[in-house]
Amino acid sequence: MIRAALFSLSVAASAFLAGVAAADTEDVQAGEKVFQKCSGCHQIGKGAEHRIGPHLNGLFGRPAASYDDFRYSKSFQRAGAGGLEWHADTLDVFLENPRSMASATRMSFRGIKDADDRANLIAYLRTFSDNPADIPEADPTATSLSHDLDPTILALVGDPEYGEYLSGECTTCHQSSGSDDGIPSITLWPEEDFVLAMHAYKNKQRNHPVMQMMAGRLGDEEIAALAAYFARLED
């Protein structure tokens, strides 16, 4: 019965996608509404300027933290230096949970959990790029990505004792006191954020060679254990 329901949904989806123009318009209109969550800090469109956050014209294909006339957080500067570029896939990961990509971003926004809202918002943002039609096919329709971690991974209950042992690999650089100079704090993060960030490195959506290497050899249980340990750490 569930399978039948899924089947009919996917038929509906195909039919929907067939009318591309209509779908795009709807996405964009819905995205414009979602953008109201952003417009307190970000301007977009004709005459847009940097305000609390940078303006968002021409976002697609642009390296993160690349405006010389905007003061980015160190976290964003690192992400940009590490090669982060804005495309549908990276925007989708970022918008779901900004801290998963730039842990100390000054953008105080908790993220958009609904995948459709994000897809619509990204479609809206895309219309303010110079040549939206030139954006590669993969860009405009943000689909669910690996940050939609298997719920069983997010549901794993980490063993803080194991996490404490494993944390030795982290604390050579990240201070357990949470002090942040040159290397970001990872102390007292909500477990879900920690797990998402580590998997973003592991899946190479988030750029940093050391972290990609470190996360790359950690299993799901180990990441959960570390998340459990750092979430409870008291100093």
Added chain:
Amino acid sequence: MTLNRRTFLGTSAAAAASISAPALLADGHGKPRVVVIGGGSGGATAARYIAKDSKGAIDVTLVEPSRTYFTCYFSNLYLGGFKEMDDLGHTYGNLAAAYGINVVHDWAVDVDRDSKTVSLAGGATLPYDKLILSPGIDFVDGAVEGWSLASQNAMPHAYKAGSQTELLKSQIMNMPEGGTFAMVAPPNPYRCPPGPYERISMIAYQLKQNNPTAKIIVADPKPKFSKMGLFQEGWANHYEGMVDWIGADFGGGNVSVDPANMTVTIDGEETSVDACNVIPAMKAGKIADMAGVTDGNWAPVNAADMSSKADADVHVLGDSSSQGDMPKSGFSANSQAKVCANAVRGALTGSKVFPAKFSNTCWSLISANDGVKVGATYEATPEKIAKVDGFISQTGEDSATRKATYEESEGWYSGIVSDMFG
């Protein structure tokens, strides 16, 4: 029998921590005892982790002659003018006060593995259940013709940070205009593979500002070295024409020095020098030899727990150990110390022992805000510590990346010293 603790605790909190430790029993049925020799990246980390994680169940004594430990890492940045010597000095007060470690400032002069005791220069004897040796490096006698430890004032090694580093810097700063600085680089394996070349970079940086017509000659017994492409690119970009690196293929290994006359002879050609840094071939710190756990220059260990291949109750960490693929670095020693601490605690208190995981990253500074890095992760196999995965900075990276790498190295420095000293 009484354990003669030569503690030098500075605070009442530390004294309380010390007094609250129960007295040891002569037959060893008191608290298990761990003695750590050497308070650097391996030893301080091991002592701290064992004390911290055993929550008082293990009596930890750390033997280290220096009251202030100067890190070798970042000492090149002192030569370049990016750090003060005070930035590199760390003391042991917190390990005593916050973790209850018995910090003994004395030299370990002998290890008796049959009676499981360590003798100190001051006359005390420390019994142990597990001994951790992390004594760093010593130099191989006669490694560079014409040089011995007696020449270290004329031609400093500066490969143990502190007064030697200060001496080298003052000699560089006092070079005559257009003078010549020479380095005799060490053969593999040695502490901090990129260290000599970061040092060349930092000295070049210093000279470029204060003595721009000065020259640098490097005599190297190796045909290539760590991060070679990155350093050579950096030397060409920042210090064009200043650095003359003579590798093994061009006679760099055929070198002798005359400290009395300040000359260096490379492949038969004698050059007068105004300052000279001789970094001789290295071997395990002397106490590892005295303990009888070395084979040749280094102490072979089992990868799973860093225990000596000669004695399961003796562990050897860091530069002194021969373990496989990890470079000799502070980061490596710190990483090995945590694996060792977990295993030692498990053996003495029955706590859970997790599988060994190791990692290392070495950052080097080439010029202001021009940082590069190389790193890898490792696992324990029955034969050795084996490399799993790694990365290295690329030539031609943009300046923002290099700046971020340098800032990251500063973050790492703060991180590792707080991981060692609490």
